[in-house]
Amino acid sequence: MAEEKSNGSTVIGLDGMYENYFLDYASYVILERAIPTIEDGLKPVQRRILHAMFQMNDGRFHKVANIIGQTMQYHPHGDAAIGDALVKLGQKDLLIDQQGNWGNIATGDAASAPRYIEARLSHFALEVAFNKHITDWQLSYDGRNKEPIQLPMKFPLLLAQGAEGIAVGLSTRIMPHNFNELIDASIKILQDKSFTIYPDFQTGGYLDITDYNHGERGGRIKVRARIEKQDKNTLVIKEIPYGTTTSSLIDSILKANDKGKINIKKITDNTAKEVEVVIDLASGQSPELTIEALYAFTYCEVSISPNACVIVDDKPMFLDVREILRRSTMHTKALMRAELKIQEKEWLDKYHFASLEKIFIENRVYHEIEEAETWEAVLEIIDAEMRKYIAEPDEEILPGDDRLVLARPFIQDDILRLTEIKIKKISKYNKFKAEEAIQALQDEIDKTRHHLAHLTEYCIDYFTHLKDKYGKDRQRRTKITTFGEIEIQQVVANNAKLYVNYEEGFIGSGLKKATFIRDCSDIDDVIAFRKDGHFQVSKIDDKVFMGKDILHADIWYRGDERTTYHMVYLDGKSKRTYIKRFQVKALTRDREYDLTKGTKGSRVLYFSVHPNGESEVIKVTLSSNTRARKKVFEFDFGDLDIKGRRANGNILTKYAVRKIEHKETGGSTLEALKVYMDNATGQLNMEERGRFVGEFEGADQLIVIHKDGSYELLDFDPNLRLPVESVHTVARFEPEIIWNVVYYEGSKKWTMVKRFQIETSTTSQRFPFLTEHRSTKLLLITPESKTKVMYRDGEKNEEEFVFEEFIDVKGWKALGNKLDESKVKIIEVEVPDIAEDDEGAEASKDKEGEDKDEFSPGDTVDLQVKKGGQGDLFD
Known part of the structure; x- marks a missing residue:
């Protein structure tokens, strides 16, 4: 608190200083440095840069050093802050045209020194950001100049560029959005329609907006790099997440490799104009699992928490992006109205004087x-003379009075302007041209008034004009999709080895003299089952005691719905033998669980593990001194239901058992996995995300047909990620299927038809079934031999054929038969309904074919193969 001393001086207490000085400082940082205003979407330094560039604008490029110097008239924080802000504005590629090395947002490389690079305002900036007649002004910090309080921004710049800033006690982080999508949404706002907008980043990548919450506080987005599998030993990163650079990305990958989370041999940054980071995998590493591990352990996936804080009426306010866009659109509408009002006044002034001049x-x-x-x-x-021919706006006009009624009063300034008319103009005066000029002015006044009366339509036309003129090369770069949850334990590289001492009961990665089980990672969980019927799960370490007499030990994955355990145990109290079939999906780590009825003397007689729920037949031999008539019998575990670990099981026998032997293993008793492929990322999943691939069991394989006319067999892996850009068809592989193909052969320039079966068995290798000429193009592929194809030949005649009637099955390397000596246009495909009898089956038209009259070369068809539970094969 302030106290006045006897000598007249004032002492301010610490609490008073905190209350006054700190709040003043906080307010200054919030309003004058860190947080953008909602009206023009700019921070003060950005606004001052643009204003200085407008003052300098002559259509030519200026040295950035000169721009910085001009801006320092308005911004009191030094050249470094101005230079950094100017470079960041330029890198947004919206308001500023650049010349020279302005750095690289992908690699993080800095721009050249200000004396070497040049800039000027873009045409877009000049059109949307400046109008001195509707700009509010204030004095600069030193009182020598005037600067705009806000620029009259007629575009949602804040959402187009995004913004980040840290102030005292709060921060802002607004994501950039797509130029065209913002304009479309603004038009919908003016039309009073619903809309949604989502972030779009210059760096591309994939975006999960599940928890975006429209950019409000508490929301979250996840952004991923676009990673492509070049071959079985090489991955290529083509796009990176927002907020990262190739340098930071590579550093995170190297750190993950050092920690053993992934296993790579080499990483190379070939980024120039486009991002290209090449990752060479270590021998034996799965590309698909490595991609998942990159997302899990590196900056290939980042989580961002938006926080849309903006200045509204000189106060910070937290809004969502929809409200920001609504306010921006309404602000643009208000600015358009103000501009039209000014235009109307200017036209009226011109019309007023032109009329006076004509009379004069x-x-x-x-x-x-x-x-x-x-x-x-x-x-x-x-x-006096002029008033004989004109009347004031409020003057009463009597009948017969043919004086011209003015739109505004006739004043002294009008008289002075009349005296300034040159003799030359009077001598060359043309009445007809003067009347034409006055009518043209009247037309402009009427047009301006029409725009004011229909302001919403005028604003819609304005936004449409911006999109047509500046939005052609501003398509969405970031693909919106949904990311599946990555099971960390399943994707981390094997950086440890699991050993077990069965008798002593120790498990760990440091027991080199014990029995080796498998390679694993240092974050895996280990499950161990003992002869006394107990089991537990623990985190892997160098040496962990799990209890003596271990029967089985392995890595355990939470939520595993495939691995099934078979067990036969003796109940210590009743002396009966029980049999059970169970799974372990969830439990508490380091807690001991009992699989028996819990009585003293209970013990396990038989135990086996089946990774895909396979059935099993065992041979049971009873003790010779029992009274049982049948002392040897078989039992099929497939007859038992799979239950939880707590279930006691069924009674196998009440007699003493001498031994139990495994006889044979059957097929899986679990439901086949219904597998889908994410249309955006190519990730296989079981969450019904994307197109249906098929139902998979055991050793089933995938067949992938690529758009370049090659096929590839892959072992089924639920973590597999396919290259969406190159995939034409993906399905469960069935060797007996005949593939029917129409293609354009590039060297002969013919359209060919061929039918073949897959004859190779090598996995993870592409086999081209079309010629490798660069003009060769796959037009159609289907597994239905009875498919009827309607096409238009080179003479524009419409023809048709059925695959099995046109050509026999040949080898996959065969060229096939000629259909036409030119490239045909496929216009319709009729596929038989193979769910019905062949004789009564009606041809069902492809859904995509019903919506359009013609197929273009390269179009794909949405077909289904019913047998074997196979699903959608085509895009």
């Missing part, structure tokens, strides 16, 4: 001033 010259008013001896007399004569 046609009625030779200038002759009346020849005898005037003083300037005052001249003005009085003109005033």
Whole structure:
């Protein structure tokens, strides 16, 4: 608190200083440095840069050093802050045209020194950001100049560029959005329609907006790099997540490799104009699992928490992006109205004086001033003479009075302007042209008033104009999709080895003299089952005690719905033998669980593990001294239901058991996995995300047919990620299927038809079934031999054929038969309904074919193969 001393001085206490000085400082940082205003979407330094560039604008490029110097007239924080802000504005590629090395947002490389690079305002900036007539001004920090309080921004710049800033006690982080999508959404706002907008980044990548919450506080987005599998040993990163650079990305990958989370051999940054980071995998590493691990352990996936804080009426306010866009659109509408009002006034002024000038010259008013001896007399004569032909706006006009009613009063300034008319203009005066000019002015006034009366339509036309003129090369770069959850334990590289001492009960990665189980990672969980019927799960370490007499030990994955355990145990109390079949999906780590009835003396007689729920037949031999008539019998575990670990199981026998032997293993008793492929990322999943691939069991394989006319067999892996850009068809592989193909052969320039079966068995290798000429193009592929194809040949005639009637099955390397000596246009495909009897089956038209009259070369068809539970094969 402030206290006044006897000598007149004032002492301010610490609490008073905190209350006044700190709040003043906080307010300054929030309003004048860190947080953008909602109206023009700019921070003060950005606004001052643009204003200085507008003052300098002559259409040519200026040295950035010169721009910085000009901006320092308005911004009191030094050249470094101005230079950094200017470079960041330029890198947004919206308001500023750049010349020279402006750095690289992908690699993080800095721009050249200000004396080497140049800039100027873009045409877009000049159109949307400046109008001195509707700009509010204030004095600069030193009072020598005027600067805009806000620029009259007629575009949602804040959402187009995004913004980040840290102030005192709060921060802002607004994501950039797509130029065209913002304009489309603004038009919908003006039309009072619903809309949604989502972020779009210059760096591309994939975006999961599940928890975006429209950019409000508490929301979250996840952004991923676009990673492509070049071959089985090489991955290529083509696009990176927003907020990262190739340098930071590579550093995170190297750190993950050092920690053993992934296993790579080499990483190379070939980024130039486009991002290209090449990752060479270590021998034996799965590309698909490595991609998942990159997302899990590196900056290939980042999580961003938006926080849309903006300045509204000189106060910070937290809004969502929809409200920001609504306010921006309404602000643009208000600015358009203000501009139209100014235009109307300008046209009215021109119309007013043109009318006065016409009267002045046609009625030779200038002759009346020849005898005037003083300037005052001249003005009085003109005033008197002009009023014979004009009437004031509020003057009552009587019948027969043909004077011109003015739109505004006739004032002294009008008289002065009349005296300034040159003799040359009077001598060359043309009445007809003057009337045309006045009518043109009237037309402009009417047009401006029409725009004011239909302001919403005028604004919609304005936004449409911006999109047509500046939005052609501003398509969405970031693909919106949904990311599946990555199971960390399943994708981390094997950087440890699991050993087990079965008798002593120790498990760990440091037991080199114990029995080796498998390679694993240092974050895996280990499950161990013991002869006394107990089991537990623990985190892997160098040496962990799990209890003596271990029967089985392995890596355990939470939520595993495939691995099934078979167990036969003796109940210590009843002496009966029980049999059970169970799974372990969830439990508490380091807690001991009992699989028996829990009585003293219970023990396990038989135990086996089946990774895909396979059935099993065992042979049971009873003790010879039992009274059982049948002392040897078989039992099929497939007859048991799979239950939880707590279930006691079924009674196998009440007699003493001498031994139990495994006889044979059957097929899986679990439901086949229904597998889908994410249309955006190519990730296989079981969450019904994307197109249906098929139902998979055991050793089933995938067949992938690529758009370049090659096929590839892959072992099924639920973590597999396919290259969406190159995939034409993906399905469960069935060797007996005949593939029917129409293609354009590039060297002969013919359209060919062929039918073949897959004859190779090598996995993870592409086999081209079309010729490798660069003009060869796959037009159609289907597994239905009875498919009827309608096409238009080179002479524009419509023809048709059925695959199995046109050509026999040949080898996959065969060229096939000629269909036409030119490239045909496929216009319709009729596929038989193979779910019905062949004789009664009706041809069902492809869904995509019903919506369009013709197929273009390269179009794909949405077909289904019913047998074997196979699903959608085509895009």
